[in-house]
Amino acid sequence: MAVSQRQWGTTPSISWTPPTEKEILQNEELTDELKRQGQYEAPSETEKKQALLIQLQKIAVEFVKHVCRKNNLPQSIIDSAGGRICTYGSYRLGAYAPGSDIDTLVVAPRHVSRDDFFEHMPSILERMLPPGAIEEMKPVPEAYVPIIKLVISGTDFDLNFTRLAISSVPFELDVKDTNLLRGLDDRELRALNGPRVADELMHLVPQKKTFRTALRAIKLWAQRRAIYGNIVGFPGGVAWGMLVARVCQLYPQATGSVIVMKFFRIIGRWNWPQPILLKESEDHPIQARVWNPRIYPTDKYHLMPIITPAYPAMCATHNIGPTTKKIIIQELERGGDITDKISFGKLQWKDLFTKHTYFTKDYKYYLSIISGSTSKDAQASWSGFVESKVRLLVQSLESQGSIAVARLFNKGFTREHRCTDENERTAVLHGDMQYQAANVKTETTDTIKDPLHNAVAQGGADATAIMNGNGQITQDGTEPHGFYTTTYYIGIELAQDSTKKLDVSEQSRDWKEQQCRAAGYEEGRNFLNITATRR
Numbered sequence: 001m002a003v004s005q006r007q008w009g010t011t012p013s014i015s016w017t018p019p020t021e022k023e024i025l026q027n028e029e030l031t032d033e034l035k036r037q038g039q040y041e042a043p044s045e046t047e048k049k050q051a052l053l054i055q056l057q058k059i060a061v062e063f064v065k066h067v068c069r070k071n072n073l074p075q076s077i078i079d080s081a082g083g084r085i086c087t088y089g090s091y092r093l094g095a096y097a098p099g100s101d102i103d104t105l106v107v108a109p110r111h112v113s114r115d116d117f118f119e120h121m122p123s124i125l126e127r128m129l130p131p132g133a134i135e136e137m138k139p140v141p142e143a144y145v146p147i148i149k150l151v152i153s154g155t156d157f158d159l160n161f162t163r164l165a166i167s168s169v170p171f172e173l174d175v176k177d178t179n180l181l182r183g184l185d186d187r188e189l190r191a192l193n194g195p196r197v198a199d200e201l202m203h204l205v206p207q208k209k210t211f212r213t214a215l216r217a218i219k220l221w222a223q224r225r226a227i228y229g230n231i232v233g234f235p236g237g238v239a240w241g242m243l244v245a246r247v248c249q250l251y252p253q254a255t256g257s258v259i260v261m262k263f264f265r266i267i268g269r270w271n272w273p274q275p276i277l278l279k280e281s282e283d284h285p286i287q288a289r290v291w292n293p294r295i296y297p298t299d300k301y302h303l304m305p306i307i308t309p310a311y312p313a314m315c316a317t318h319n320i321g322p323t324t325k326k327i328i329i330q331e332l333e334r335g336g337d338i339t340d341k342i343s344f345g346k347l348q349w350k351d352l353f354t355k356h357t358y359f360t361k362d363y364k365y366y367l368s369i370i371s372g373s374t375s376k377d378a379q380a381s382w383s384g385f386v387e388s389k390v391r392l393l394v395q396s397l398e399s400q401g402s403i404a405v406a407r408l409f410n411k412g413f414t415r416e417h418r419c420t421d422e423n424e425r426t427a428v429l430h431g432d433m434q435y436q437a438a439n440v441k442t443e444t445t446d447t448i449k450d451p452l453h454n455a456v457a458q459g460g461a462d463a464t465a466i467m468n469g470n471g472q473i474t475q476d477g478t479e480p481h482g483f484y485t486t487t488y489y490i491g492i493e494l495a496q497d498s499t500k501k502l503d504v505s506e507q508s509r510d511w512k513e514q515q516c517r518a519a520g521y522e523e524g525r526n527f528l529n530i531t532a533t534r535r
Contacts, residue, residue, distance in 0.1 A: 003206045009249035010277050019255045026343070027255035031213060033349035039216050041098035049091075049102065052152055056159075057085045057171075059121075059128050060106045064169070066124060067108075067116045081109050082169040088194035090237050093202065095215040101156035101449065105195055107173065108163045114146060114187070117161040121148060143455035145190055156449065162191035176200055178284050178311050189288065189312075196310035197238060204278045204309055205245045206252035213256030215244045217352075218263060225331050226356040229410040229446070230316070231457050233324035233391055239306045239316040243267050246276050260352075261339040268332030272325070275305040281313050288312035304328070319391065322398055323407050358409055363491030364535055365502045369393070370429050372485040372527040377452060379414075382526045383486035384456030386515060387412060387445070390488050393511040397490070397504060405493035412486045414448060416440040419483040428483060429529040435483070445486065502532060 005016070019027070034040065064083035073081075089103035090096040106117065118141045126134060129152060136151040150157040165183030173180075175195045184192065205211040218240050222228040230236035235243070247263045248254075254262070270276070281290060290312045293299040299315065303325045306317045320328070341347040356362075371386040373379035390408055397406035417435040419425045424435050436442075445453060492502060508530040515521070515528055 003252045008204070008206050008252055009246060010280055011250075013252050014250045016253055018253050019258065023255050023258050027213070027257040030217060030257045030260065030349050033353075034213070034216050034220065036350075037220060037353060039097050039220055041096075045098060048153070049155055052155055052157075053085060053087070053102070053104075055129065056104065056157070059124055060085050060108075062128060063106070063117075063121050063124050064108050064112055066120055067112045070120075071111060073111065077111075077167065080168045081111075082171065082173075083108055083112075084169050084171055084173055086175060086195040088198040090219075090241075092195065092198035093215065093238075093241050094208065094212045095219060095241070097216075097220075099156075101158055103158050103160070103194060105160045105162060105191055107169050107175070107192070108161070109167050109169050110163055110165050110183075111167070112163050114141070114161055114163070118146070118148070121159070121161075125150070138451045140451045140455045143451070144458040146187065147451065147455075149449075149451035158451075160191050160194070162188045164188075164192075176203070176310070178282075178286075181284070181286050181288070181311070193308070193310060193312075193314075197308045200308075200310040201238075201241060201245055201278065205248045207248065210254065210256045210259060211245060211248050214248065214259035214263065215241050217256065217260045217349075218244050220353055221335060224353050224355050226358055226410050227324075227328055227331055230319055231387060232408050232410045233319045233321050233394070234328065234410055235304075235306065235317055235320075238308075242278060242306050242308070242316065243276060245278055249278065261336075261343060264332050264336035264339055268329060268336055272304050273302060275307050275315075277307050278309040281307075282311050284311050291315045321391065321395060323394065323405050326405065327407055358407075358491060359489075359535075363405075363407070363493060365492035365494070366533045366535065367393075367490040367492065367504065367508070368431055368531045368533060369488040369490070370431065370485055370527075370529050370531070371487075372425065372429055372483055372529075374483060374525050376482070376484055378522075378525055379484035379486065380450045380452035381456050381520065383412060383414070383445070384450075384453040384458075385518065385520060386486070386528065387453070387457040387488065389511075389515055390490075392514075393507065394490060396507040396511060397492070400504070400507065402495055402502075403492060403504075404495040405491070407491045407493075409489040409491070412445040412488045414443050414445060414484070414486045417483040417485065418481050420481050425483050425527065428485060429527055431531050431533070437482075502534075504532065 060083040064081045065078050068078040068081050084107045086105045086107055087102060088105060090100055091102045118139050122137060122139060133153050136149065138149040140147055140149065145160060148159040150159055164180050175192060176199050181189060202208060219237060222240055227234045244259065244263060247259050247266055251259060251262055291299055291307050291314055302315050302318050304317050304320045305315045308314045308316055335352060338347055338352050342349060369386065369390060371383045373382050394406050394408050397403050416437045417428050418437055419428060419435050428435055494502065512528055512530060
């Protein structure tokens with residue numbers, strides 16, 4: 001495929017050299033390995049998702065018409081109101097694994113509100129989808145980005161909403177048009193930013209197929225090495241996508257395999273905190289806040305700034321701290337060493353995707369942060385709140401001179417227990433597994449994808465409302481004597497000149513007391529404990 005010889009990105013490309021036969025073969029080997037690793041879904045699954053999105057598009061149009069009719073608007077307005085479904089995230093970038101959820105945005109005209117969305121969309125979904133197609137539906141209106149969590153015929157959707165200050169939303173609407181941002185509140189702007197960033201990113205890469213192959217590889221590598229997840233201080237999917245896109249801009253004609261090999265050396269040796277930019281920043285009359293360390297002092301403290309390409313430009317990696325930055329750079333160096341050997345035929349692509357050794361080798365000391373609740377839904381929100389605050393404990397540990405590294409594992413472990421009294425709950429909170437329910441397996445927070453947990457973990461302004469049960473929470477599925485826990489782990493590496501004795505009692509006590517003073521915490525319903533263990 002011919003690539004335009006224009007400048008891609010903010011600087012000239014490093015090389016326009018076409019791929020060699022060896023590089024083409026290595027790219028085929030990489031693609032084959034990604035398929036063996038289960039990173040491509042069957043064509044039938046792709047067609048199924050496309051069909052479901054077509055159904056959701058029809059539902060979005062009907063939803064808008066329904067609200068217009070309810071508001072007694074003229075038929076001419078009803079007929080032209082439109083409505084559109086946009087995808088974003090990994091699905092829109094075309095680099096998603098089987099079973100991934102689809103981030104979806106309903107775009108409506110100005111006479112349809114967010115309240116209308118949560119009031120009417122659930123019933124319209126039930127009416128227009130085939131009987132039994134909806135396997136799960138959970139509205140979470142108080143979330144930082146309010147969503148309806150849907151599972152339709154085995155496919156997960158996060159259904160978001162925004163309205164525009166225009167009277168008609170045609171199907172061919174270009175969300176990259178910055179004029180659409182006029183008149184939007186903060187939530188509407190955040191919601192629209194998802195597809196705007198994804199569309200702009202895809203517009204800024206020279207070869208989409210190359211980008212997608214490389215991004216699949218980098219995402220798999222980051223997940224296997226446990227350096228994936230914005231909430232816990234690592235890049236998320238879109239941030240990794242922007243990094244891959246920047247390398248694609250520097251090597252416009254390279255194969256996916258070459259992009260992966262170049263990625264580790266270029267990003268691993270980047271002159272941080274110089275930002276990663278896919279395009280020059282732009283101004284706009286709406287004057288929204290954009291990332292700019294010369295104007296906003298807090299932007300100066302971003303250690304590895306990766307800046308979104310759509311206006312208003314934001315830093316996608318503001319949660320990265322000193323420890324996570326150190327770990328990321330170490331893993332990039334390791335990845336570069338492996339891909340160098342792959343290039344010379346000394347290793348294979350599967351060696352790049354070996355699993356982390358966080359629990360088996362990397363650390364001698366660990367902190368277990370165990371949150372617990374007496375019901376599933378109480379625990380979903382409480383564990384989300386704890387997850388959003390664990391980074392503060394990490395920051396406190398990092399400031400202690402005797403600790404060289406305090407690394408939070410990038411997912412929590414959920415367990416269900418059967419406890420008949422307070423003593424048994426206390427034992428569980430100290431790490432005792434003998435009361436764990438035999439018929440319920442341990443799962444990780446990223447596989448459960450609980451919308452209540454995620455809503456609170458993302459740190460929305462209405463997190464307390466969700467924790468207090470003001471959201472649409474049920475108690476379904478709670479077992480008698482059930483006790484539900486989520487455990488997060490922090491790996492500790494002591495400084496070389498330390499006493500070789502781990503003492504974090506003061507930091508742990510202060511952090512725990514602070515969380516238990518939160519407005520959503522309820523004594524007797526929510527529990528929290530920190531234990532230190534040694535491998």
